[in-house]
Amino acid sequence: MAETSSNSIHCMLVPLQQYYLLLPNSTIAEVLPMPRALSINNEQSDHHLGHCEWRDQKISVIDLEKLLGKKIEEENDAHKLCILNGINTDAGINFYALPCNGVPQLITLDQSALEIITDESSSEYLQYQIKIGTKIALIPNLDKIEETISQLN
DSSP states (O other), X not given: OOOOOTTOEEEEEEEOXXXXXXXXXXXXXXXXEOOSOOBOOTTSOTTEEEEEXXXXXXXXXXXXXXXXXXXXXXXXXXXXXXXXXXXXXXXXXXXXXXXXXXXXXXXXXXXGGOEEEOOSSOOTTEEEEEEETTEEEEEEOXXXXXXXXXXXX
């Protein structure tokens, strides 16, 4: 039987439009098919896509790549919605959602599997940009993201 290293962590690799998002497994509450319609508020910023109903709650839907300042060449054709648990108690956000372009994948990582790469477009919403095999994954600053979402609500 294979041993599990105490230095490994279970993560979710979430496919975005051009990148992957690397999150702790416990951050994801649920993955749903993309709702047919989002309630959109035209006064919101370009990264705030609107709101959706989930478990009798109205939650914000954000485009993380736009929030991070990543250049996206075409409209997002996401077909899944990833519901995230809020972790920043000061922001008062219980849940929020991100469109994703596929089903998140559970992976187990240890330090030897990670290679931090330099990101030319530094963002306060990004902790690290890493390379996992041939994939570039973003580790977001969830506290800052949730702080920003709380200002939109």
